[in-house]
Amino acid sequence: MTRPPPHASPQPGGAWRDALAGPRLVLARITGWLDLLLEAGTSLALAAIVTINASELAARNLANYSFVWGYEVNLLLANWCYFLGICLVYHRNVDITVNFFVDLLPAEPRRLWLVIVNAVGMAMLVVIAWYGWSLIEIQRFFRTTTLGIPQQLHTFPVVIGAVAMMVILARQTLDILAGAEDRSGSAF
Numbered sequence: 001m002t003r004p005p006p007h008a009s010p011q012p013g014g015a016w017r018d019a020l021a022g023p024r025l026v027l028a029r030i031t032g033w034l035d036l037l038l039e040a041g042t043s044l045a046l047a048a049i050v051t052i053n054a055s056e057l058a059a060r061n062l063a064n065y066s067f068v069w070g071y072e073v074n075l076l077l078a079n080w081c082y083f084l085g086i087c088l089v090y091h092r093n094v095d096i097t098v099n100f101f102v103d104l105l106p107a108e109p110r111r112l113w114l115v116i117v118n119a120v121g122m123a124m125l126v127v128i129a130w131y132g133w134s135l136i137e138i139q140r141f142f143r144t145t146t147l148g149i150p151q152q153l154h155t156f157p158v159v160i161g162a163v164a165m166m167v168i169l170a171r172q173t174l175d176i177l178a179g180a181e182d183r184s185g186s187a188f
Contacts (some may be wrong), residue, residue, distance in 0.1 A: 020178045027171035035091055036163055038084050045081040051073055072144045076153055083157035087164045099103050118173040122166050129162035 052070055059065045089095050102110055132155055139151040 015105045020174050021188065024171065024174045024180075025099075026176060027174060029167055029168065031091055031171050034167065035088060038088050038164065042081050042085045042088065045077040049077050052077075072147050072149060076149060079154050080157045083161040084164070087161050087168060090165060091168045095100050111179075113171055114176050118176070119171045122173075124167050125162045125166045125169070129159050129166070132159040132162060 023173040052067070052074055056067050056070045059067065104112060106115060136152045136155050136159065139155060142152065143149060
């Protein structure tokens, strides 16, 4: 009886899973770095929003003074916080999902369904990134009224977030194909 080579996986479909190991590792590292960068960026944006608003409240109540620039800066920081923060939520699997019907499926159809859902999600994100970039090109001539902030800066987080979400979905899809845990946390 011949033994399988030491690098071959003894389980069925093991060669497929072994082939996914390299790309999964690369995407795991990329999404790990993305998570750190996005957390730092969104935390700084949120801290700045809270600081600006607290300062605005103090200035209005104590000195009857208002920061003219506060609204525009808050709006810009909030865009960055929202559109990049949702990537953190999705990467960490802390979004709200209803898995009742998906959990009723056997393992293989569930895996196929989750891959299809992720593929549709990635296609949608490609469209968002495409149109977001088109909007950025249109906005190059426009600035905000008070501070003259380029309008493009309000749309960049949408495009960056869409690309980051595509990377996250790609990693989750490879994990599903490799038989790792799905988004509901149940193992295949």
